[in-house]
Amino acid sequence: MASAHDGSAAPLAVSARGLVKQFGRRRGLDGVDLEVPSGAFLSIFGPNGAGKTTLLRMLALLSRPTRGELSLLGVDALEEPDSLRSRIGLISHKPMLYGDLTARENLRFFASLYGDVDEARIDELLRLVELDHRCNDCARTFSRGMQQRLSIARALVNDPELVLLDEPYSGLDPHAAELFDELIGRVRDGRTFVMVSHDLEKGFAMCSHALILARGRVVVCAEKERVDAAAFRDLYLATVGTGVS
Amino acid sequence: MSRIENERVCAKGSGGRAPRALAQYRALLAKDVRQELRTREMLTSMGVYALLVLTIYGAALAQVGDKLQVVSFAGGLLWALVIFTSLLGLNRSFGHETESGCLEGILLAPVDRAVIFLAKATSNLLFLLAVEVVVVPLFFLFFLSGAELAATTPLIAVPLLVGTVGVAGVGTLLSTMTIETRGRDVLLAILFIPVAFPLLYACVSATTCAFLGVEGTMGTFWTSCGVALVYDVVMIAAAWGLYEFVVDA
Amino acid sequence: MVQSKADRLVPLLLLLGAVLTAVDVVWTFTLAPLVQGAQLSEPVVIAGQMVTTKLLLSQKIFYLHVPVAIASFVVMAFLAYYGVRFLMTKDRAYDLRAYVAAQVALVFIVATMISGDLWTCFEWGVWWVWEPRLTTYFILMLLVIGYFILRNAIDDPEKRARFCAVFGIIAFIDAPISFFITRLVPSSIHPVVFRTDSGLPPMMLIPFLLGLFGMLMIGFALYRYALRVHGDAQAVEELKEQLEELDARANERAAAAALERLSARHAVEVVREAACDASAVAARADDENPSKED
Numbered sequence: 001m002a003s004a005h006d007g008s009a010a011p012l013a014v015s016a017r018g019l020v021k022q023f024g025r026r027r028g029l030d031g032v033d034l035e036v037p038s039g040a041f042l043s044i045f046g047p048n049g050a051g052k053t054t055l056l057r058m059l060a061l062l063s064r065p066t067r068g069e070l071s072l073l074g075v076d077a078l079e080e081p082d083s084l085r086s087r088i089g090l091i092s093h094k095p096m097l098y099g100d101l102t103a104r105e106n107l108r109f110f111a112s113l114y115g116d117v118d119e120a121r122i123d124e125l126l127r128l129v130e131l132d133h134r135c136n137d138c139a140r141t142f143s144r145g146m147q148q149r150l151s152i153a154r155a156l157v158n159d160p161e162l163v164l165l166d167e168p169y170s171g172l173d174p175h176a177a178e179l180f181d182e183l184i185g186r187v188r189d190g191r192t193f194v195m196v197s198h199d200l201e202k203g204f205a206m207c208s209h210a211l212i213l214a215r216g217r218v219v220v221c222a223e224k225e226r227v228d229a230a231a232f233r234d235l236y237l238a239t240v241g242t243g244v245s
Numbered sequence: 246m247s248r249i250e251n252e253r254v255c256a257k258g259s260g261g262r263a264p265r266a267l268a269q270y271r272a273l274l275a276k277d278v279r280q281e282l283r284t285r286e287m288l289t290s291m292g293v294y295a296l297l298v299l300t301i302y303g304a305a306l307a308q309v310g311d312k313l314q315v316v317s318f319a320g321g322l323l324w325a326l327v328i329f330t331s332l333l334g335l336n337r338s339f340g341h342e343t344e345s346g347c348l349e350g351i352l353l354a355p356v357d358r359a360v361i362f363l364a365k366a367t368s369n370l371l372f373l374l375a376v377e378v379v380v381v382p383l384f385f386l387f388f389l390s391g392a393e394l395a396a397t398t399p400l401i402a403v404p405l406l407v408g409t410v411g412v413a414g415v416g417t418l419l420s421t422m423t424i425e426t427r428g429r430d431v432l433l434a435i436l437f438i439p440v441a442f443p444l445l446y447a448c449v450s451a452t453t454c455a456f457l458g459v460e461g462t463m464g465t466f467w468t469s470c471g472v473a474l475v476y477d478v479v480m481i482a483a484a485w486g487l488y489e490f491v492v493d494a
Numbered sequence: 495m496v497q498s499k500a501d502r503l504v505p506l507l508l509l510l511g512a513v514l515t516a517v518d519v520v521w522t523f524t525l526a527p528l529v530q531g532a533q534l535s536e537p538v539v540i541a542g543q544m545v546t547t548k549l550l551l552s553q554k555i556f557y558l559h560v561p562v563a564i565a566s567f568v569v570m571a572f573l574a575y576y577g578v579r580f581l582m583t584k585d586r587a588y589d590l591r592a593y594v595a596a597q598v599a600l601v602f603i604v605a606t607m608i609s610g611d612l613w614t615c616f617e618w619g620v621w622w623v624w625e626p627r628l629t630t631y632f633i634l635m636l637l638v639i640g641y642f643i644l645r646n647a648i649d650d651p652e653k654r655a656r657f658c659a660v661f662g663i664i665a666f667i668d669a670p671i672s673f674f675i676t677r678l679v680p681s682s683i684h685p686v687v688f689r690t691d692s693g694l695p696p697m698m699l700i701p702f703l704l705g706l707f708g709m710l711m712i713g714f715a716l717y718r719y720a721l722r723v724h725g726d727a728q729a730v731e732e733l734k735e736q737l738e739e740l741d742a743r744a745n746e747r748a749a750a751a752a753l754e755r756l757s758a759r760h761a762v763e764v765v766r767e768a769a770c771d772a773s774a775v776a777a778r779a780d781d782e783n784p785s786k787e788d
Contacts, residue, residue: 023652061353062349096345096346096347110350112268113355116268138283419664426657432644435636440665442668443671483664
């Protein structure tokens with residue numbers, strides 16, 4: 001898989017073939033094929049239980065597929081997950097921060113899991129998410145929006161090439177969500193994004209590629225430019241309407 | 246471009262597996278200790294709880310006049326205190342990790358799962374020992390202050406240490422499992438007490454030997470400590486190997 | 495999957511096991527010689543009571559109690575084995591097997607506890623002694639009960655299987671401890687049954703072995719039966735899912751039409767074949783689209 005793309009002009013950030021996550025007779029994912037070029041922003045939509053989060057956890061190497069091939073950033077993710085982990089970041093709806101550690105301590109801790117801590121980089125990240133004035137306050141005292149911003153900084157401590165977003169807007173007020181978008185825009189450069197979202201408007205506005213997942217299968221995956229927004233919306237509503245039995 | 250990135254990351258994460266694991270272990274441990282020193286959540290709750298258990302002992306033993314009688318079962322009392330107090334602490338030890346998904350944040354990083362286990366077990370061990378350092382003298386003060394203590398009494402430190410290591414090891418594995426279940430507090434007790442029972446049995450035996458200090462029982466003391474040590478080794482090895490399956494899907 | 499050729503032999507095995515056990519019981523009370531303090535040769539003080547060698551009839555429990563106890567250890571080993579297999583393969587079938595093994599283990603453990611307690615009562619004159627063998631075996635029962643409580647406390651079947659497999663392995667560690675403890679702890683007053691110098695006379699050995707094999711057969715038959723019951727329950731679930739799948743397929747044409755309409759508008763140029771699969775797009779699309787198309 002990986003070798004097929006090696007040396008090509010635009011290597012694929014994500015390349016999956018026939019991903020299956022099975023438990024018992026239920027299939028969380030039922031043969032997902034996926035190709036995301038480097039630098040793209042893929043939004044994944046779908047009804048509850050469609051397998052969106054399962055897919056994202058698989059891309060984050062938190063869960064292994066039952067069957068199928070997966071290579072991330074040109075590396076076989078099933079063979080050498082450890083070397084890949086330091087190149088991937090995840091921002092979830094849960095902030096993944098220690099409430100009793102300060103913003104700086106949180107970043108320092110997570111950075112130390114990836115290697116030597118670079119204080120200059122931590123300062124830079126704190127400035128980026130505009131929390132440098134509160135870097136010595138405990139994360140518990142932060143508002144939801146601030147926590148989510150700090151969470152972006154946390155996900156970037158290892159300078160990941162692939163950033164995964166799992167329902168990042170849940171619990172954010174419109175203003176915080178706007179700030180969040182702006183921040184993501186600022187760190188877009190050179191990174192590939194994969195986002196799972198319920199929010200069609202926002203998700204569609206940000207993405208370069210859009211995907212609808214239902215019952216563990218890809219209904220449609222296309223470049224945004226080639227998709228008519230209204231039609232995509234119709235298809236999405238039709239799919240969500242089906243829900244999960 | 247991918248090549249260059251690859252090398253950059255390799256360089257970033259290099260330095261050999263073992264030194265990196267050690268650095269991660271230290272970071273995880275330091276994080277736990279720093280949090281605990283800031284909130285003192287586990288230490289205060291365990292300390293107060295231990296004090297309450299001592300109070301209950303006070304009521305339970307109010308009618309036992311002779312201090313000598315207490316010495317004969319002080320080992321059992323002490324261990325009941327340790328087990329109940331550690332249960333409370335173990336239940337709390339993963340609260341911070343799951344509260345906002347931090348455990349997942351750690352699992353995202355290239356950290357060996359066994360290192361996560363070891364760091365958590367070590368921090369639990371440290372907190373349990375810290376509480377014991379306060380509580381055991383209190384136990385002596387309340388129940389054994391008038392009694393004539395055998396010369397071998399200081400030896401109770403050996404089973405206390407060996408036992409606490411086992412409690413921290415098994416407890417860390419089991420509390421990782423129970424933290425995300427329904428009725429986790431009770432469930433941890435239901436799973437932990439039977440699993441830790443052989444250890445408890447051996448430690449009570451050793452502690453009682455040390456308390457009584459009867460000629461010729463030192464053999465039993467060391468045998469019991471040995472059994473407890475074997476239990477520690479077996480259980481921590483099993484927990485070490487199985488931890489990956491508990492945290493990884 | 496659960497049904498296999500071997501299953502046809504299961505009723506036969508159960509019958510054979512029952513017959514062997516029955517022969518064991520009959521033999522025990524007719525042919526096997528009475529024992530004079532073979533287990534306990536001198537008066538012993540237990541719980542403040544002087545117990546002498548009035549063994550006689552009570553020793554007969556040995557022919558049932560020990561086989562059941564051994565069978566329970568064997569089933570426990572299977573519980574741990576299937577746990578390991580599950581963790582290695584992540585195949586849910588092994589989780590089901592471990593669960594069934596735990597059920598059978600509990601039955602045998604309770605039987606052992608009851609028969610053992612009767613013996614203790616006659617032999618030692620007390621219902622319960624905190625003696626190493628009894629205690630560790632009691633702990634084994636608590637561990638198996640804990641296994642079921644853990645199972646019930648987790649909803650996600652994948653996580654439940656993982657945690658139960660891990661706990662099953664940890665719990666099994668107590669089984670060899672319980673088995674060997676009579677040898678390890680000198681103060682144990684529970685008789686050591688298996689030793690090289692036991693020299694059980696044939697008249698006693700034969701019924702004992704009959705009981706042992708009978709119990710193992712019964713254990714295996716119970717396991718297969720329970721497995722089949724659970725397998726059937728799963729099959730019912732599967733049929734339900736298939737029905738739902740059929741429901742979804744009934745909407746296939748409408749869904750396909752909806753996609754076609756979108757394609758016709760050149761809205762979506764890249765439509766995966768998967769999209770045509772009716773299971774993906776379904777019910778409401780069906781309700782809404784026909785009217786629009788008309």
